[in-house]
Amino acid sequence: MEIAIVTDQPHWTGVGIYALELFELLKPQIENLKLIYTGAVNDDFPNQEKLEYMKRTKHYFNRPFLIRSNYRKLLKDKSFSGYLLHYVGTDYSSLKKRPGIITVHDALKDRWLKDPKLNFVGAVNELERMRKFREMLRLSRHAVLIISISKKTHNDFKNLTGSESIIIYHWILDDKFKKRSRIECLNKLGLNKDYRYILSVGNNRPNKRIDLIEKFADSLPPEFRLIKIGASVKSKNAINIAHVEDDLYPLYFNVSDAYLHLSDDEGFGIPLLEALGSETPIICRDTEINNEILGDACAKISEGDISGQAAEVISKLDDPSFSTELLKRMLVRRYFFEKSKISEIYRNAYTEAWASWSAIVNPDQHVI
Numbered sequence: 001m002e003i004a005i006v007t008d009q010p011h012w013t014g015v016g017i018y019a020l021e022l023f024e025l026l027k028p029q030i031e032n033l034k035l036i037y038t039g040a041v042n043d044d045f046p047n048q049e050k051l052e053y054m055k056r057t058k059h060y061f062n063r064p065f066l067i068r069s070n071y072r073k074l075l076k077d078k079s080f081s082g083y084l085l086h087y088v089g090t091d092y093s094s095l096k097k098r099p100g101i102i103t104v105h106d107a108l109k110d111r112w113l114k115d116p117k118l119n120f121v122g123a124v125n126e127l128e129r130m131r132k133f134r135e136m137l138r139l140s141r142h143a144v145l146i147i148s149i150s151k152k153t154h155n156d157f158k159n160l161t162g163s164e165s166i167i168i169y170h171w172i173l174d175d176k177f178k179k180r181s182r183i184e185c186l187n188k189l190g191l192n193k194d195y196r197y198i199l200s201v202g203n204n205r206p207n208k209r210i211d212l213i214e215k216f217a218d219s220l221p222p223e224f225r226l227i228k229i230g231a232s233v234k235s236k237n238a239i240n241i242a243h244v245e246d247d248l249y250p251l252y253f254n255v256s257d258a259y260l261h262l263s264d265d266e267g268f269g270i271p272l273l274e275a276l277g278s279e280t281p282i283i284c285r286d287t288e289i290n291n292e293i294l295g296d297a298c299a300k301i302s303e304g305d306i307s308g309q310a311a312e313v314i315s316k317l318d319d320p321s322f323s324t325e326l327l328k329r330m331l332v333r334r335y336f337f338e339k340s341k342i343s344e345i346y347r348n349a350y351t352e353a354w355a356s357w358s359a360i361v362n363p364d365q366h367v368i
Helices: 014-026 060-076 120-142 151-161 182-189 210-218 270-278 288-294 306-317 320-337 339-361
Strands: 002-007 032-037 084-087 101-104 145-148 196-202 224-230 238-241 256-261 282-285 299-301
Touching (some): 014 032, 014 339, 101 120, 101 151, 120 151, 145 339, 196 270, 210 224, 210 306, 224 256, 256 270, 256 306, 270 282, 270 288, 270 320, 282 288, 299 306
Parallel strands (some): 002 032, 002 084, 084 101, 101 145, 196 224, 196 256, 224 238, 256 282, 282 299
């Protein structure tokens, strides 16, 4: 069985993280497994196959064209002609010429026209994202297997295309996201020990609701600070960090009293699992995907009266009975996202997809 996981997004993005972690999850079980980066952004993607014909660019508007060019070169590479490709990026244009597995990360419709902070680059980026999303919906019929990362994504995708997919959740990297000494982590990160911290991670897409995060930060008690990784927020109580080194990133969950997740909607939300693994309480909105992933293992707030709710939920975190009960629920919820369980599901899915693809390409050439 020869399979290549292919992504066009850098390793620090949500899609790139998924590609890298999927490779690391399955490599011990699948000998002939490769990771290929077709992106246009220059990135030393860990564990990627070094392919000299892959080109990168610093020019923003050239990226979509270069990504497609990289995909075309990959399809012409005879050394990968016998590989079943698992497309996990954002460009699915190669599906028609080379059927494979696809992962649907979300089926969300951006509210970008309603974004008050919309600028020219942002508009171009969202138009390109919309184009690729519609192309994925159209070309998905060529896939030998469609994987959705949540029940919500599965249902949204089915409503849009009529196609079925299998649901495989993400998993907790328990060797990376785990409970650690808060004091030791504060020292490693160089953070002020006199403050308590709330963590939030994410980009500035409209569904992430930067506006609500800012209101929450402004409402924090004097002894609290919001650590915002990714897109910055405007608040006197915020510590904005654009990029974090991979080995330091998990430590921010360990120094925080809670993880804040105020998105309107998500296809999944990997930081939720990172918080679960770190035993960091989660404050989130009462949305469909949060209920699916977390159930009652979190503290939920609504969009209205953020200031009042911020004070209430923070006071709950200091209540030993609430914290103890919440931790029990979190530990139960972790069971659904164990690495060994997810690994077995993927292995079985790959085996079935390989059999289907081999029969299409050359029924006599490949034997599992």
